[in-house]
Amino acid sequence: xxxxxxxxxxxxxxxxxxxxxxxxxxxxxxxxxxxxxxxxxxxxxxxxxxxxxxxxxxxxxxxxxxxxxxxxxxxxxxxxxxxxxxxxxxxxxxxxxxxxxxxxxxxxxxxxxxx
Amino acid sequence: xxxxxxxxxxxxxxxxxxxxxxxxxxxxxxxxxxxxxxxxxxxxxxxxxxxxxxxxxxxxxxxxxxxxxxxxxxxxxxxxxxxxxxxxxxxxxxxxxxxxxxxxxxxxxxxxxx
Numbered sequence: 591x592x593x594x595x596x597x598x599x600x601x602x603x604x605x606x607x608x609x610x611x612x613x614x615x616x617x618x619x620x621x622x623x624x625x626x627x628x629x630x631x632x633x634x635x636x637x638x639x640x641x642x643x644x645x646x647x648x649x650x651x652x653x654x655x656x657x658x659x660x661x662x663x664x665x666x667x668x669x670x671x672x673x674x675x676x677x678x679x680x681x682x683x684x685x686x687x688x689x690x691x692x693x694x695x696x697x698x699x700x701x702x703x704x705x
Numbered sequence: 706x707x708x709x710x711x712x713x714x715x716x717x718x719x720x721x722x723x724x725x726x727x728x729x730x731x732x733x734x735x736x737x738x739x740x741x742x743x744x745x746x747x748x749x750x751x752x753x754x755x756x757x758x759x760x761x762x763x764x765x766x767x768x769x770x771x772x773x774x775x776x777x778x779x780x781x782x783x784x785x786x787x788x789x790x791x792x793x794x795x796x797x798x799x800x801x802x803x804x805x806x807x808x809x810x811x812x813x814x815x816x817x818x819x
Contacts, residue, residue, distance in 0.1 A: 592748070631815075690799040
């Protein structure tokens with residue numbers, strides 16, 4: 591049973607436009623949500639996170655939105671740049687701070703930025 | 706600063722052969738260490754974690770084993786590989802397993818079992 595779902599295996603967006611990556615979860619105990627970014631032949635790196643007490647967190651071009659009632663979060667990248675082409679993993683934790691304890695990952699979405 | 710090394714980067718092994726993947730962490734002491742696997746079309750799955758030398762916890766039953774012979778060394782092994790062991794293996798570390806302790810991943814090993 592997948593507790594964190596990323597239903598789009600891939601997404602293609604034109605450079606300069608907005609990229610929206612979606613993530614759904616089923617476990618109501620999840621309290622903290624993270625996005626990791628992964629380039630080919632490299633390990634994932636932390637990108638941005640959000641606590642369940644917030645509905646939005648912004649860091650430069652990256653914004654994460656959380657809709658707790660719908661158990662849905664999304665990552666917005668504006669404007670999209672070629673270097674944003676990567677696989678993006680959504681992850682959720684039942685604990686605040688997003689530590690490794692209890693962290694559950696989605697399958698990832700491969701974002702392709704078209705020039 | 707802390708760094709994590711994982712090798713080899715790619716590996717092709719026949720079914721039934723043994724496996725040994727090594728991971729070392731520099732710049733920190735007594736880290737928590739993790740082995741994750743990403744199989745084709747699946748998310749990152751936690752295989753093993755270790756909170757100290759000789760202390761290994763397994764998250765899922767499988768054909769693999771892990772060992773931690775030294776504080777900053779974590780080894781993933783198998784005596785006989787199966788086709789289903791193919792995947793992308795990631796080592797990671799954190800300061801502790803609790804809150805406010807993010808995961809730091811190595812660059813991974815792409816294992817293909819033929």
